[in-house]
Amino acid sequence: MTADISAPPIAKPLAGADGVPTRIISPRRLMWWKFRKHKLAVVSAAFLIFAYLCTILAGFVSPYDPAGRSRNLYAPPQGIQFIDADGRFHLQPFVYGYKMKRDLKTLSPVYTVDTQAMFPISLFVHGEPYKLLGLLGTDIHLFGVEEGGYIHLAGTDNFGRDMLTRLIYGSQISLSVGLISVLVSLVLGLVMGGISGLYGGWIDNVIQRIIEAIIAIPTIPLWLGLAAAVPRDWPALYQYFAILVVLSLISWTSTARVARGRFLALREQDFVTAARVYGASKTRIIARHLVPNLMSYVIVTLTLAIPGIIIGETALSFLGVGLKAPTVSWGVLLQEAQKVQIIQFYPWMWIGPAACVVSVVLAFNFVGDGARDAADPFSR
Template sequence: MTTQVFLDTVGEERPAVSPLKTGAPLEDIAVAGQWRLIWGRFIQHRVAVGAGIVIAVFYFIALFVEFLAPALPEASRPQYTYAPPQSIGLFVADESGGTRFQPHVKGYAIEVDPVALRRTFVVDDTKIVPIGFFVEGPTYKLWGVFAMNRHLIGPLNPTDPMYLLGTDKLGRDLMTRLIYGTRVSMSIGLVGVAISLCLGVVLGSLSGFYGGWVDMTIQRIIEVISSMPTIPLWLGLAAAIPLTWSPLQVYFVITLIVSLFGWTGLAREVRGRFYALRGEDFVTAARLDGSGERRLIFRHILPSLTSHILAVLTLAIPTMIVAETALSFLGVGLKPPVVSWGVLLQDAQNIRTVATAPWLLVWPAAAVVVVVLAYNFLGDGLRDAADPYES
C-alpha cells in the first residue's frame, strides 16, 4: 500500500491527511479537497447533523410505509368514529398479583353525552388489547410488488382496536394514514426540486455565461414569473385540473405546478455566480486549452457551484412541501383516495373535528412543522459549510 506524500514550504516530506478532523492543523486543511472541507465543517454543525438524521428517518418511513403502518389507509371501522388516541403500556397484572411484561393498549368504552345525546369513545382502563411487533395483519404489496402481511406493530388479534393516534370521521386509523401520507408529501418535494434544479441551473448558466440578448430574455421571463402572485396562480392552475383524471395524473400535475414557479431564485443565483466566475483565470486557461462552451459551462464553472446549489435546493424542498400541503388543504390540490399531509388537514377542517377530535389537526400539522424546520436547519448547516474558508 503506497502513501501519498506532499512537500511543504521548507521541502520536508509529510503524508497526505485523511480524514479531515475537527481542529486539524492548517497544513492538513491545505491539502484537503473541496468536499472533504465541506464535510469537516458540516459535522461540526450539530443542529444541522441532527436535522439531517430527522429527515433521513422521515424518508425511511416513506420508503417502507406499507410495513411500518399497522393497517391499510382505506380500511374503515365506523363503530370507532373519532376514537381518541391510545397509549402503549408495557406491563399487565397477572393472576398471582404481580406484573408481567406485555405491550398493550387500553380498549374503548362508549359514553353518551346527556346534553348533546352524542356517542363518544373513551379509553377504558379495564380492557386490555395485547399488541406485538412483526405481527400478521392485512395483506399489502411492498412497493407495489411484494405481497406481505407482516406489520411492524399491531394487535395480536386483528379484530381488536389499536389506534395510537386516534381515528377520523370514517373510523380510519390516523397513524396509518399519516405514515402513508409521508411518502406522497416527502416525494413531491424531491420531484419538484428536481424539476426546478434542471430549469434553474440550465437557464441561469446560459444567462450568466452568454449575457447580451440571451441574458435579457431569460431575466425578463424570470421577472414576469416572479411578479405573479404565487398562491392565487397555484389555485387557478390546480382548479383547472379535470375531475376525471386519475390520482396519479393529479399527483404529477400538482408537482409540475409547484415546481413551475420555484426555479427563478436558483436561476438568478446561478447567473450571478457565472458572471463572477466567467472571467476567472481557470476559465481563461480552459478556453485557451481549446475547451468548447458546453465544456466550459458544465465541466469547469458549474462544478464550482455544486456546494452552493446543494444548499439552495435543501432550503427549497420545504417550500415545495408547504405548497403541496397548502393546495391540498384548500381543496384544489391532491384529493382522496390519495393520502398526503395536506389531504389529512383538509379532511379535518370542520367544527366537529376541532371540538371533538383535535388530533386530526395536530398530528399532520406537527409532521409538516418538523420536516420544514429540519430542512431549514439542514440547509443552514450546508450553506455555512459550503464556504469552508469562511471564518
C-alpha cells in the same frame, strides 16, 4: 555524468511550518467535518433519513391499510402502557381498549379507557396484505396487536380509519413532491441561469424579463390559477404529476437568478478561458466547469427549497385545489380536518398532519443551515 530519468520521482510528503508531515484533505471531507460540528443539523438529518425510510416502507411500518375502517369512529389516540391498572409491570407493552357511549345532546361518540380490554403490542405481526416497495406481496407489519384487538396510536378519523397509517402513507406524496419538484426546478434554474449568464445579450434580457414577470405575480393566486387548470376528473396519479409541474414552474426563478450571478462571476476566470481556448463548447463549459463550482450552493438550495415545496403542496391541497381524497397526503388530511367541530372536539385529526409538516420543514431548515455553514470556506 548523466542523470537517470527512467525511474519516476519519489513523492515527498508535505510538511508544515514545524516540519510535521501533513496530508491534503478533499473539500467534501472538509464539508463533512464542518457539518458534523452542527449537532442540530446532524440530528435533523437523522430524523429525515428515518422519515424517508418510513415513507419507502410505509406498508411495513404502518399497522393497517390507509383505507381500512373500524367501528371506532373519532377515537382518541391510545397510549402505550407498561404498568396496568393494578400497578403490575409488563415487559411487553400494551394498549387499553375503548368504552364508547353517545353524548345525548350532540350524539357524538365519547370514549373512555377500558382497563378490562388489554391488547399486547407485538413486533412483525400478520395483518392486512400489501405490496412491499410496490413489488413484493406480504402481510407482515412492523408492529400490531393480535386479531380481535386494535391499536390507534394517533386516533381515528370520522370513518374509523387509523390516523397513524394515513400519516405514514401521506408522507409518500408530501415528502416525494418536495424532492422531485426541487430537482426539476433546480435543473431548470441552473440551465436557464447558465444560459443567461454565459451567453448574455438579448438572450439574457429575454430570460430575465420572463423571470421578473413570474416573480411579480403573487404566489398564492398563481398557485390557484395553475392548479385550477388541472381537470378534476384526472386520476390521482395525473393530478400528482400536475402538482409537481405547477410547483416546479414557480420555484425555478430564484435559482436561475443566483446561478446567473455566479456564472457571470465565473465566466471570466482563468479555467473557463482555458476551456474556451481548447475549443470546449459552451454546453461543456456549463456542465463540466461552471456547475461543479456551484455544488455548495446547489446543496444548500436543495435543503432550503424542499420545505417551501412541501408547504406549497400542503397549501394547495388544504385550499381544495390540489390533491383530492381518496388520495392521501398531509395537505389532504388537513383539508379534511378543517371543520370547526373537528378542531374543537377531535384535535388529533389536525394536530397529527400539522406536526408532521412542521417537524419536517424545521428539520430541512436545520440541515440547510448546517450545509450552508459547512459549504462556507470562511466559517469555522
